[in-house]
Amino acid sequence: MxxxxxxxxxxxxxxxxxxxxxxxxxxxxxxxxxxxxxxxxxxxxxxxxxxxxxxxxxxxxxxxxxxxxxxxxxxxxxxxxxxxxxxxxxxxxxxxxxxxxxxxxxxxxxxxxxxxxxxxxxxxxxxxxxxxxxxxxxxxxxxxxxxxxxxxxxxxxxxxxxxxxxxxxxxxxxxxxxxxxxxxxxxxxxxxxxxxxxxxxxxxxxxxxxxxxxxxxxxxxxxxxxxxxxxLGESLPAPAESELRDIIADGDGVREIVDFRTVYFGPEELLVVADVRFDPGLDTGEIDDRITEIEAALTAHSSQVQRVYVEPE
CATH class of the missing domain: 1.20.1510.10 (Cation efflux protein transmembrane domain)
Structure with a gap:
């Protein structure tokens, strides 16, 4: 700065x-x-x-x-x-x-x-x-x-x-x-x-x-x-957004992505929000661990990803 x-x-x-x-x-x-x-x-x-x-x-x-x-x-x-x-x-x-x-x-x-x-x-x-x-x-x-x-x-x-x-x-x-x-x-x-x-x-x-x-x-x-x-709140371009979506879809225990959205809230600052259906056999603690892994994978993939919210369905 x-x-x-x-x-x-x-x-x-x-x-x-x-x-x-x-x-x-x-x-x-x-x-x-x-x-x-x-x-x-x-x-x-x-x-x-x-x-x-x-x-x-x-x-x-x-x-x-x-x-x-x-x-x-x-x-x-x-x-x-x-x-x-x-x-x-x-x-x-x-x-x-x-x-x-x-x-x-x-x-x-x-x-x-x-x-x-x-x-x-x-x-x-x-x-x-x-x-x-x-x-x-x-x-x-x-x-x-x-x-x-x-x-x-x-x-x-x-x-x-x-x-x-x-x-x-x-x-x-x-x-x-x-x-x-x-x-x-x-x-x-x-x-x-x-x-x-x-x-x-x-x-x-x-x-x-x-x-x-x-x-x-x-x-x-x-x-x-x-x-x-x-x-007005533009999302990430479709090809780059698909890459982030694929990271979530490939996450351990993920069964389905119900909803997925991205939006810029500042220069090179991206918000990622996803509603995810996990394997029903996972307990609450295991789901929390999977969400933490997904968040880490997304931020590691792109420096633009500043905030991630994954909501389990």
Missing amino acids: ASSTSVVLAALFANGAIAILKFGGFLLTGSPAMLSETYHSISDTGNQVFLLIGIKYGAQDANRTHPFGHGKAQFFYSFLVSVILFGIAGWESARHGYEALQEGGVHRAAGDVTLLGATFDPVYVNYVVLIGAIVFETYALKKANDGLSRQMDEHGWETYREAFRKTSDVTTLTAFTEDSIALAGAGIALAGVYLTRVTGNGLYDAAAALLIGFLLMGFAIALAWENKRLL
């Missing part, structure tokens, strides 16, 4: 600094793409704040009002990220880009800037900020990809699409998607700013701003949809 918190804190300060630099570039050049990227980095910064809240709140111990703990807090705060931050930031970015296109892509031209005795075209500020953002986001994406790849190897998921649909680790999911969109957004902004600079046509810059807005809104919809399934 301490490691996750330190990573999120580092990303928080980095994204905050990048947002300030991007906004400075916008003030110097009036670039619509730089303003969209400012919205983007602000949403990334807010995302880290919500992730920190989710991690802290989700780490609280179970109590009477929350008997299974507070793990779903991360699902909730990740949902807020998608709706409030990326939805609003995406809409504002797209609106600003659209208005710039309607105006023919015209944006305020800035004269040369003098700093520490050196005079330069302020567009180079945009280049430096965006290239720096690309470098940072590439590193962050690699770290997020490493985490997602470990989950894919552990669960046997073959594609990123499958991992996106099946993972319950919304922190890694959000980080991976956020970093992918951030890298794409910075690249689009850099292309738009550069093309406008060399051609003198502001439509490229405005179109880049509009496209960045669409990317953010698309991310908001996708992330909200994935968190919805977890907030």
Whole structure:
């Protein structure tokens, strides 16, 4: 937990600094793409704040009002990220880009800037900020990809699409998607700013701003949809659930599985509930021993299994 918190804190300060630099570039050049990227980095910064809240709140111990703990807090705060931050930031970015296109892509031209005795075209500020953002986001994406790849190897998921649909680790999911969109957004902004600079046509810059807005809104919809399934109490995917069911069915003294259910109550935290009919020749003590063996087998099979309730019929 301490490691996750330190990573999120580092990303928080980095994204905050990048947002300030991007906004400075916008003030110097009036670039619509730089303003969209400012919205983007602000949403990334807010995302880290919500992730920190989710991690802290989700780490609280179970109590009477929350008997299974507070793990779903991360699902909730990740949902807020998608709706409030990326939805609003995406809409504002797209609106600003659209208005710039309607105006023919015209944006305020800035004269040369003098700093520490050196005079330069302020567009180079945009280049430096965006290239720096690309470098940072590439590193962050690699770290997020490493985490997602470990989950894919552990669960046997073959594609990123499958991992996106099946993972319950919304922190890694959000980080991976956020970093992918951030890298794409910075690249689009850099292309738009550069093309406008060399051609003198502001439509490229405005179109880049509009496209960045669409990317953010698309991310908001996708992330909200994935968190919805977890907030509503999704079960383990059918193939993995069948493996757990088979473990119970193969248990010593088990005659029949009357009912079997699984549900996520937190990131990588799975609840398994089963109604089992045991051999009628077993006494109460023997049934208790069989249940203990089943619980141990389930938790040994998957680290996601955190709670097991086996009810003898």
